[in-house]
Amino acid sequence: MLNMLNLKEEDTLQVRYQLLHRTASAIIEAKKVNAKNALMLVLPFNQEGKWFEDYASFVELFNLTRLKGAVVGPFLVSGGNLYFGWVTCNKVLPKEVFL
Numbered sequence: 001m002l003n004m005l006n007l008k009e010e011d012t013l014q015v016r017y018q019l020l021h022r023t024a025s026a027i028i029e030a031k032k033v034n035a036k037n038a039l040m041l042v043l044p045f046n047q048e049g050k051w052f053e054d055y056a057s058f059v060e061l062f063n064l065t066r067l068k069g070a071v072v073g074p075f076l077v078s079g080g081n082l083y084f085g086w087v088t089c090n091k092v093l094p095k096e097v098f099l
Helices: 017-032 052-060
Strands: 037-042 069-079 080-086
Touching: 017 037, 017 069, 017 080, 037 069, 052 080
Parallel strands: 037 080
Antiparallel strands: 069 080
């Protein structure tokens, strides 16, 4: 994953594994369908914005500005454009949405 994301291990020691994994997965899926763009989107299941600082620190590893409610990027990685996004849902979604 680190090679795919052009990151060094020492820069990611405090990064949540889920952020690395989801970002690498987005790149892999984009390659599968020959897409030039990949998006790693975070939709937290809380209204308080918990863990935004973890996400923000991760995005800053790619020299991108951290923003809520917006897509940032691109960062050129693995031959394509990588984008990041953090969006917060302002209402409770019914469980059927996730089935």
